[in-house]
Amino acid sequence: DAGVIQSPRHEVTEMGQEVTLRCKPISGHNSLFWYRQTMMRGLELLIYFNNNVPIDDSGMPEDRFSAKMPNASFSTLKIQPSEPRDSAVYFCASSLRGGDNEQFFGPGTRLTVL
Amino acid sequence: AQSVTQLDSHVSVSEGTPVLLRCNYSSSYSPSLFWYVQHPNKGLQLLLKYTSAATLVKGINGFEAEFKKSETSFHLTKPSAHMSDAAEYFCVVSLYGGATNKLIFGTGTLLAVQP
Numbered sequence: 225d226a227g228v229i230q231s232p233r234h235e236v237t238e239m240g241q242e243v244t245l246r247c248k249p250i251s252g253h254n255s256l257f258w259y260r261q262t263m264m265r266g267l268e269l270l271i272y273f274n275n276n277v278p279i280d281d282s283g284m285p286e287d288r289f290s291a292k293m294p295n296a297s298f299s300t301l302k303i304q305p306s307e308p309r310d311s312a313v314y315f316c317a318s319s320l321r322g323g324d325n326e327q328f329f330g331p332g333t334r335l336t337v338l
Numbered sequence: 339a340q341s342v343t344q345l346d347s348h349v350s351v352s353e354g355t356p357v358l359l360r361c362n363y364s365s366s367y368s369p370s371l372f373w374y375v376q377h378p379n380k381g382l383q384l385l386l387k388y389t390s391a392a393t394l395v396k397g398i399n400g401f402e403a404e405f406k407k408s409e410t411s412f413h414l415t416k417p418s419a420h421m422s423d424a425a426e427y428f429c430v431v432s433l434y435g436g437a438t439n440k441l442i443f444g445t446g447t448l449l450a451v452q453p
Contacts, residue, residue, distance in 0.1 A: 325432040
């Protein structure tokens with residue numbers, strides 16, 4: 225298995241632009257998580273899905289952030305409009321709900337908003 | 339409510355000496371506990387996990403952790419540090435209940451290994 229796949233690996237954009245981050249979970253996993261990591265705030269859970277349904281989005285910073293999971297093999301995290309304070313590494317993780325909840329992390333997307 | 343506390347934000351050891359990274363947890367029932375490692379500019383990788391089987395858990399790269407219910411601890415140890423162990427380590431507890439299956443991450447311990 226290729227593991228969790230994220231794209232792009234690096235994104236540099238200007239303030240006000242729309243940014244879309246993509247994630248492909250491990251085949252057969254039914255839970256998907258989006259995290260953000262910064263030096264100041266550490267690792268934060270933004271939102272997670274079970275069986276493609278958003279369960280908890282209380283970590284989403286504000287309305288500029290949105291996430292979708294149209295099917296079991298794909299999810300997006302969108303920021304519109306982006307701001308410099310959104311600069312961070314965004315991780316996607318997947319797990320098999322009903323097991324021991326071990327999460328498998330992707331390599332992350334490093335986002336820089338100028 | 340479940341939570342984890344990593345008692346040290348930074349730990350520095352010399353190569354070849356033992357490693358001890360401390361973690362205390364809070365849980366209203368028997369938890370699942372994990373240690374994840376993050377090397378610089380990399381994603382998080384599972385080191386080991388405790389899921390109510392043996393209390394002494396062995397992981398990758400010579401690491402192990404012992405679940406001690408009486409002390410509510412899950413400390414990570416390694417007998418002899420290697421330069422490649424320099425990384426950030428996260429203690430994690432699993433949150434169960436209803437539709438919830440989140441992981442609660444500690445704030446991390448940055449391990450430095452001196453030559």
